[in-house]
Amino acid sequence: MAENKPKNDVMEKIVSLAKRRGFVFPGSEIYGGLAGTFDYGPLGVVLKENVERLWLQMFRDDRDDMYGIDSAILMNPKIWEASGHVGSFSDPLMDCKKCKERVRGDKLIEEKLGIEAVVGKSLQEIGEIIKKNKITCPKCGSGDFTEARSFNLMFKTHQGVIENATDLIYLRPETAQGIFINFKNVVQTSRKRIPFGIAQIGKSFRNEITPGNFTYRTREFEQMEIEYFMEPGDKEMVKKTFDEWKKEVFDWFLGLGIKKENLRFREHDQKELSHYSSMTVDVEYKFPFGWGELMGLADRGQFDLTQHETFSKENLKYLDPMTNKQYLPHVIEPSFGVERTILTVLLDAYDEDKVNNEDRVVMRFSPKIAPVTVAILPLMKKPELTKVAEKIYKDLRKKFKVEYDDSGAIGKRYRRQDEIGTPFAITVDYDTLEDKAVTLRDRDSTKQKRVKIEELEEKIEKLLTTP
Numbered sequence: 485m486a487e488n489k490p491k492n493d494v495m496e497k498i499v500s501l502a503k504r505r506g507f508v509f510p511g512s513e514i515y516g517g518l519a520g521t522f523d524y525g526p527l528g529v530v531l532k533e534n535v536e537r538l539w540l541q542m543f544r545d546d547r548d549d550m551y552g553i554d555s556a557i558l559m560n561p562k563i564w565e566a567s568g569h570v571g572s573f574s575d576p577l578m579d580c581k582k583c584k585e586r587v588r589g590d591k592l593i594e595e596k597l598g599i600e601a602v603v604g605k606s607l608q609e610i611g612e613i614i615k616k617n618k619i620t621c622p623k624c625g626s627g628d629f630t631e632a633r634s635f636n637l638m639f640k641t642h643q644g645v646i647e648n649a650t651d652l653i654y655l656r657p658e659t660a661q662g663i664f665i666n667f668k669n670v671v672q673t674s675r676k677r678i679p680f681g682i683a684q685i686g687k688s689f690r691n692e693i694t695p696g697n698f699t700y701r702t703r704e705f706e707q708m709e710i711e712y713f714m715e716p717g718d719k720e721m722v723k724k725t726f727d728e729w730k731k732e733v734f735d736w737f738l739g740l741g742i743k744k745e746n747l748r749f750r751e752h753d754q755k756e757l758s759h760y761s762s763m764t765v766d767v768e769y770k771f772p773f774g775w776g777e778l779m780g781l782a783d784r785g786q787f788d789l790t791q792h793e794t795f796s797k798e799n800l801k802y803l804d805p806m807t808n809k810q811y812l813p814h815v816i817e818p819s820f821g822v823e824r825t826i827l828t829v830l831l832d833a834y835d836e837d838k839v840n841n842e843d844r845v846v847m848r849f850s851p852k853i854a855p856v857t858v859a860i861l862p863l864m865k866k867p868e869l870t871k872v873a874e875k876i877y878k879d880l881r882k883k884f885k886v887e888y889d890d891s892g893a894i895g896k897r898y899r900r901q902d903e904i905g906t907p908f909a910i911t912v913d914y915d916t917l918e919d920k921a922v923t924l925r926d927r928d929s930t931k932q933k934r935v936k937i938e939e940l941e942e943k944i945e946k947l948l949t950t951p
């Protein structure tokens with residue numbers, strides 16, 4: 485079983501399987517690549533869509549208190565001054581004097597001494613901690629670094645044909661601000677009253693100094709973010725709402741089929757909190773390289789709307805139609821990363837076992853997110869069998885993600901479906917011509933059952949909805 489393997493081994497296996505089977509490719513590969521970029525292949529894109537669809541369903545469509553928006557990536561640069569990103573969204577950058585490797589001082593310390601050693605430390609302190617603990621360059625082993633300096637993580641670009649300082653803009657480093665600046669628009673055009681939230685999925689960009697661990701830390705990534713607006717002032721109500729979200733976001737990962745023992749909460753301590761937050765809890769996953777952040781739940785208070793009101797000089801207050809009270813809402817923010825979720829799903833699903841004394845690699849995806857739900861496999865490529873199989877394929881594809889495969893030995897075809905995580909496989913054999921039934925194979929147990937063709941749809945539907 486996967487649990488007994490050396491852990492980094494699992495990461496290597498996932499990277500290789502992801503490429504071999506078309507989940508995730510290295511970015512710009514035929515040109516020698518571009519560090520920290522990845523492209524999603526035919527199966528990866530469906531997996532991603534399935535995960536995002538479930539997220540929208542749980543957090544937007546199945547709730548009475550949520551809306552969606554889709555805001556622009558390019559925004560007025562004043563927004564990033566107001567949000568604090570121009571001033572303080574930076575990492576401590578250091579260069580190894582010997583091999584010129586660029587490193588994040590805080591990460592070097594965190595890896596050696598744990599996160600507690602680095603939270604809230606100044607640039608100068610970071611340099612001192614590295615010297616004192618003889619932390620060395622991860623590439624060449626030298627301990628000779630430049631002083632730590634602040635490096636802003638926002639990607640800069642220019643709008644318009646002539647490049648000058650006045651048309652400098654940024655690629656958004658988070659989708660959250662697109663929600664805040666549209667708060668007034670949503671209030672004015674919709675009928676929900678506070679408390680309500682706005683959800684958005686979209687790309688964000690951060691010029692990370694050290695991207696790595698496959699798709700865990702990348703410079704271009706997708707976020708699934710929610711800003712939840714409520715009346716300020718009532719601390720107990722805020723705490724209660726925060727705790728409700730805490731449960732919801734954890735349940736979301738369990739709903740994807742992630743094993744509970746690989747998930748945990750981690751509360752940020754006072755020094756570690758971002759400039760905008762008074763309370764943050766991460767959901768972490770036990771990655772092969774250690775526990776790592778999967779999503780963050782932050783109490784942002786009134787920080788962002790206050791800032792935007794000041795910088796834009798627009799009145800952003802909410803007028804309660806029942807009480808006539810006017811206020812800037814208190815905000816709770818659940819923020820998820822799509823790539824990290826996908827990586828987690830891949831790692832968590834990976835397993836190896838033996839079937840009929842043969843080694844098998846199997847991706848145990850939840851049927852709700854597997855890129856292919858049902859594989860249709862005629863036992864042999866004979867017209868009398870393929871005719872029936874094609875008919876089943878055409879019928880079922882209206883309802884499910886279905887793949888048809890009639891080439892090669894049946895055992896080999898099962899192995900391929902196991903490796904891409906297809907939960908169900910239908911085999912059409914010669915008995916089918918007599919009994920109008922097929923075998924339905926379960927990926928995890930490899931057990932096969934005889935099912936009437938006319939009952940297939942209902943049967944699969946049932947299997948999909950039972951956990």
Ligand SMILES: [Zn+2]
Nearest residue numbers: 580583621624
């Ligand atoms: Zn070095």
